[in-house]
Every structure is written in C-alpha cells, then in structure tokens.
Amino acid sequence: MSKTIIKKTRQKDNITMLNSGHRACAGCGQLIAAKVVAETLGPDTIIANATGCLEVTTTPYPESSWGMPWIHSVFENAAAVASGIQAALKQQGKNKKVKVVAQGGDGGTFDIGFGLISGMWERGEDILYVAYDNEAYANTGIQASGATPWAASTTTTPSGSGSTIDAIGSHQRKKDMIAIALGHGLNYVAQTTVGYLEDIKAKVQKAVQVEGPSYIQILVPCVPGWKSEPSKTIKIAKLANQTGLYPLLEYENGILTKAMKLGENPPKVEEYLKLQGRFSHLFKNKQGKEQIKKIQEIADANILKYGLK
Ligand SMILES: Cc1ncc(C[n+]2csc(CCOP(=O)(O)OP(=O)(O)O)c2C)c(N)n1
Ligand code: SF4
Numbered sequence: 001m002s003k004t005i006i007k008k009t010r011q012k013d014n015i016t017m018l019n020s021g022h023r024a025c026a027g028c029g030q031l032i033a034a035k036v037v038a039e040t041l042g043p044d045t046i047i048a049n050a051t052g053c054l055e056v057t058t059t060p061y062p063e064s065s066w067g068m069p070w071i072h073s074v075f076e077n078a079a080a081v082a083s084g085i086q087a088a089l090k091q092q093g094k095n096k097k098v099k100v101v102a103q104g105g106d107g108g109t110f111d112i113g114f115g116l117i118s119g120m121w122e123r124g125e126d127i128l129y130v131a132y133d134n135e136a137y138a139n140t141g142i143q144a145s146g147a148t149p150w151a152a153s154t155t156t157t158p159s160g161s162g163s164t165i166d167a168i169g170s171h172q173r174k175k176d177m178i179a180i181a182l183g184h185g186l187n188y189v190a191q192t193t194v195g196y197l198e199d200i201k202a203k204v205q206k207a208v209q210v211e212g213p214s215y216i217q218i219l220v221p222c223v224p225g226w227k228s229e230p231s232k233t234i235k236i237a238k239l240a241n242q243t244g245l246y247p248l249l250e251y252e253n254g255i256l257t258k259a260m261k262l263g264e265n266p267p268k269v270e271e272y273l274k275l276q277g278r279f280s281h282l283f284k285n286k287q288g289k290e291q292i293k294k295i296q297e298i299a300d301a302n303i304l305k306y307g308l309k
Pocket of ligand 2: 023024025027028029030031053054057134138139221222223224225
C-alpha cells in the first residue's frame with residue numbers, strides 16, 4: 001500500500017499514534033504521557049516497549065491501541081531490542097529517516113532493564129529512551145521499585161502502626177536515574193512530569209534531534225498505586241514539580257541548561273502528599289510528621305541544587 005493510501009485511511013478512520021480503547025485505569029498518568037510522546041514522535045518511529053502497564057493495557061491480544069510501529073518482547077530487554085532495530089535500519093540505510101525509541105516503566109528502567117539500558121548508552125546508539133516513572137511496579141500490584149520515594153507505602157513496603165522503620169513505608173531513597181544517565185555521558189537528559197504536556201512535547205522534539213542516546217524521565221501518577229483521585233492526576237503531577245520534589249530539568253551535553261523556576265514561596269510538600277493515600281499514614285502521628293520533615297528536606301535540597309527559586 002502506498003504511503004498516501006495509508007495516510008488517507010488513517011485520516012478517514014481517525015487513527016492516531018496511540019488510540020482509545022486501551023484498558024488503562026481512568027486517570028492513568030502513564031497513558032496520558034505516552035499519548036503525548038507518541039503523537040510527538042509520529043509514524044516514522046519504531047517503539048520497543050518493556051513489559052508493564054503501558055504494554056499490557058494497550059495490547060490485549062489480538063488488539064492494539066498503537067497506530068505506529070511498536071514491538072514488545074520481554075520485561076528487561078526493550079533497550080536491546082531497540083539496539084537491534086537500529087542496527088537493522090542502519091544496514092538498510094534507513095536509520096536517518098526512522099526514529100528508534102525504547103520505553104518502559106520505572107521498574108523496567110531503574111531496576112530490571114537497567115543493565116541493557118546501560119549497554120545501549122555505552123554503545124552511543126542514536127536511541128531515545130523514555131521512562132514512565134510511577135514510582136512502583138504497578139502492573140503486578142504496586143511493589144516498591146528503585147524509584148519508590150522515601151516513606152511511600154507500597155505492597156512490599158507497607159505502612160503500619162508498629163514501631164519498626166518499615167511502619168513508615170519505604171525506607172529507601174529514590175534512585176537518581178538522571179545522575180546515572182548523565183554518568184553515561186548522554187548528550188540529552190531531561191526530567192518532566194505529566195502535569196506539563198507542552199514540556200513533554202518540547203523535550204521529545206529536542207531529544208530526537210540530538211545525535212546519540214537520549215533519556216527522558218516523566219513522573220506519571222498511578223491511581224491505584226498512589227491511591228489518588230483519577231481527576232487529580234495532573235494536579236498531583238504539577239505539585240511534584242512545584243514543591244521541588246520532581247523538578248523539570250534539561251541537560252544538554254552534560255550541562256544543566258533549563259530548570260523550571262518555582263518562585264519565592266513554593267508550596268510545602270504536604271500539599272503534594274495529602275492528595276495521595278500512599279502517604280496518608282504520615283498524617284496520623286508524630287512519627288509521620290518527622291517523615292514529612294525529611295521529605296521537605298529532600299525538596300529543599302533539590303531547590304538549592306538546581307537553583308529553582
Ligand atoms: C523478568 C521478569 N520479572 C518480572 C516480571 C513480572 N512483571 C511484569 S510487569 C511488572 C511490573 C512492571 O513495573 P514497571 O516497569 O514499573 O511498569 P508499570 O507497570 O509500573 O508501568 C512485573 C514485575 C516479568 N514479566 N519479567
Ligand atoms: S495501575 Fe497505574 S500505571 Fe497501571 S494502568 Fe492503572 S493507573 Fe496506569
């Protein structure tokens with residue numbers, strides 16, 4: 001079929017890059033972000049997707065919500081699959097025309113797929129990696145991942161009323177994947193949240209123009225995981241940035257070139273935490289108050305580190 005016929009058919013049937021009919025929860029931050037990423041990339045792109053909510057909810061066999069070339073293999077190897085696609089395109093002389101993208105959740109990125117992502121970055125391949133960070137292994141029941149923040153309650157770091165440290169939820173600090181990506185010498189590294197759709201679009205556009213590997217990490221609230229209202233997804237994702245907990249950042253050639261300023265009086269972290277059931281235990285007693293202070297310290301340290309005021 002010629003390209004014109006394909007284009008006309010797509011227009012007639014109103015087919016976009018990522019279409020409705022998928023099985024994601026109402027208010028899923030990941031699907032909103034993935035939609036913006038996909039529409040920005042356009043049809044001349046091949047996406048390799050790790051296992052996770054994005055893959056499972058968009059491709060229940062024999063259906064697919066994807067209106068663009070998209071492949072899934074297993075959980076840990078999206079980066080290796082993307083490398084193979086890139087090599088094949090190079091062999092065919094098509095690598096300048098077709099963009100190659102790998103994507104996955106935070107579990108697939110920070111933990112399980114990390115070795116293969118690191119290898120892809122070491123090889124300097126011209127591939128964009130997009131991480132949808134909902135701060136847990138959502139698809140298998142909200143287990144803690146390397147991206148889970150301090151004191152968040154998950155099914156493997158449950159909050160409780162006991163006196164052990166586990167009672168506060170996760171007692172691990174979130175892994176700094178942005179620093180790890182920068183440590184690989186990537187030419188383009190960016191962080192954003194689904195609260196800022198235009199920012200996602202601009203960062204994807206920039207990332208694909210850059211030669212070599214690039215990395216974009218997007219915070220995407222998960223309704224059952226964060227125990228939040230579906231209608232509050234965008235508000236929560238905005239507050240993550242506005243409090244300093246998840247700043248909007250852009251690094252070019254290893255240098256911080258953009259960080260969204262927050263003004264003189266950024267909202268306190270309570271504003272962000274109180275909208276999420278995964279932190280509700282922190283509002284119940286003195287021990288919780290101490291943890292909120294620690295979380296505020298993380299936000300304040302970011303504000304200082306990235307010059308956000
Ligand atoms: C090697 C391997 N380990 C575990 C699983 C089971 N598994 C499938 S999806 C998933 C969670 C994915 O979490 P994440 O990457 O954070 O994406 P999310 O579902 O949160 O979007 C797990 C543990 C698997 N498929 N393969
Ligand atoms: S469980 Fe979370 S990440 Fe998965 S579809 Fe629902 S809202 Fe999205």
